[in-house]
Amino acid sequence: MRVQDTETADGAHPVVASGEQQSALHLWVVMSRAHAAIALHAAADVAQHGLTLAEFAILEVLYHRGAMLLGEVQRRILVSSGGITFLVDRLTVKGLVERRSCPSDRRARYAALTPQGESLMAEIFPEHAATIARAMGALPPHDLQRTAESLRTLGLYASALPEKRSASQQRDDGGSE
Amino acid sequence: MRVQDTETADGAHPVVASGEQQSALHLWVVMSRAHAAIALHAAADVAQHGLTLAEFAILEVLYHRGAMLLGEVQRRILVSSGGITFLVDRLTVKGLVERRSCPSDRRARYAALTPQGESLMAEIFPEHAATIARAMGALPPHDLQRTAESLRTLGLYASALPEKRSASQQRDDGGSE
DNA sequence: TTGCAATTGCTCATTGGTGAGATATATTAT
DNA sequence: ATAATATATCTCACCAATGAGCAATTGCAA
Numbered sequence: 433m434r435v436q437d438t439e440t441a442d443g444a445h446p447v448v449a450s451g452e453q454q455s456a457l458h459l460w461v462v463m464s465r466a467h468a469a470i471a472l473h474a475a476a477d478v479a480q481h482g483l484t485l486a487e488f489a490i491l492e493v494l495y496h497r498g499a500m501l502l503g504e505v506q507r508r509i510l511v512s513s514g515g516i517t518f519l520v521d522r523l524t525v526k527g528l529v530e531r532r533s534c535p536s537d538r539r540a541r542y543a544a545l546t547p548q549g550e551s552l553m554a555e556i557f558p559e560h561a562a563t564i565a566r567a568m569g570a571l572p573p574h575d576l577q578r579t580a581e582s583l584r585t586l587g588l589y590a591s592a593l594p595e596k597r598s599a600s601q602q603r604d605d606g607g608s609e
Numbered sequence: 610m611r612v613q614d615t616e617t618a619d620g621a622h623p624v625v626a627s628g629e630q631q632s633a634l635h636l637w638v639v640m641s642r643a644h645a646a647i648a649l650h651a652a653a654d655v656a657q658h659g660l661t662l663a664e665f666a667i668l669e670v671l672y673h674r675g676a677m678l679l680g681e682v683q684r685r686i687l688v689s690s691g692g693i694t695f696l697v698d699r700l701t702v703k704g705l706v707e708r709r710s711c712p713s714d715r716r717a718r719y720a721a722l723t724p725q726g727e728s729l730m731a732e733i734f735p736e737h738a739a740t741i742a743r744a745m746g747a748l749p750p751h752d753l754q755r756t757a758e759s760l761r762t763l764g765l766y767a768s769a770l771p772e773k774r775s776a777s778q779q780r781d782d783g784g785s786e
Numbered sequence: 787t788t789g790c791a792a793t794t795g796c797t798c799a800t801t802g803g804t805g806a807g808a809t810a811t812a813t814t815a816t
Numbered sequence: 817a818t819a820a821t822a823t824a825t826c827t828c829a830c831c832a833a834t835g836a837g838c839a840a841t842t843g844c845a846a
Binding site: 444445446447448449450451452453455456457458459460462463464465466467468469470471472473474476495496497498510553554558561562564565566567568569570571573575576577578579580582583584585586587588589590591593595 | 621622623624625626627628629630632633634635636637639640641642643644645646647648649650651653672673674675687730731735738739741742743744745746747748750752753754755756757759760761762763764765766767768770772
């Protein structure tokens with residue numbers, strides 16, 4: 433942490449932050465880069481079959497966990513409510529997914545793979561898994577697991593954390609309930 | 610391509626992959642979630658000042674490293690060529706960034722913070738750093754550093770890795786030069 | 787029952803960003 | 817010098833995805 437230098441010639445400001453903040457900032461940058469770099473490989477892989485990453489994520493979750501409600505899929509792959517409708521529509525047009533009504537709740541719909549969706553996933557998933565593993569070839573499995581554990585902790589914590597608001601916007605919204 | 614699956618009742622297929630592939634796949638999912646969760650906090654923070662994450666990333670790099678060529682910024686924050694033009698345009702309209710011509714290369718332009726851009730960053734960056742640190746409060750600094758190191762390795766490796774092509778699309782493109 | 791709040795999924799206007807090609811300049815080869 | 821190629825940025829048509837608002841349905845309470 434030798435960022436104590438003042439005013440550099442070209443007008444750059446040193447990063448001023450506590451050690452803890454610096455670690456977090458650095459991790460944020462590095463995580464963004466790593467995620468983007470790997471996403472590029474993943475996206476290129478599924479694009480060979482005319483799919484976006486979001487579409488593939490839906491197919492994958494339906495393939496590995498079976499049919500589920502649209503809202504459930506939405507929460508799992510983290511898209512907006514409009515997004516899940518849009519994506520399932522598109523996958524339906526492609527003949528890979530179909531909607532099924534839910535007998536116990538007439539508002540709800542299931543998303544499920546069609547036979548074509550099943551066979552497509554059976555065909556392309558192994559290759560996709562290999563692509564991801566290849567993109568992550570920089571570290572041995574043990575390190576990948578250790579890193580995944582840390583990121584899992586970070587992700588769960590950040591998801592549960594309420595959004596902070598700036599002092600100027602802070603307003604009482606009831607708190608509990 | 611017969612997957613040795615043990616048909617579950619609801620039609621779900623177990624994930625069939627080698628140990629190495631499983632580690633990579635799991636890390637990919639966990640990384641995506643963690644990144645999305647933290648990005649949500651980061652985006653909400655900068656949105657308070659009417660900025661997107663991409664805009665903030667530009668301001669941040671100019672703030673901390675000083676003026677630099679558009680292409681340099683583009684490579685650093687990982688947006689498309691059209692994207693950097695679009696983003697710098699928008700920041701220019703907001704009065705936070707300005708373009709400067711490059712004396713040694715008349716094709717190139719520098720992007721630099723305006724005084725307003727400088728003072729905005731001086732005002733909001735510390736809060737942003739605190740927001741990120743807060744979102745990453747699940748782990749102590751040491752773990753954050755260790756995780757960053759792994760992700761840095763993964764990111765550099767994945768960035769350098771050429772995109773694989775499926776066997777059906779594989780073509781010779783010369784390689785060198 | 788009837789009314790009300792919560793939940794599910796859908797519509798649609800909007801947007802942040804992409805990517806192929808265009809333009810202008812620089813560089814290298816002949 | 818001329819041509820060919822490479823580089824830096826910009827233009828523009830396009831798109832995946834968002835999110836606020838809506839309609840239908842469910843469940844709960846009085």
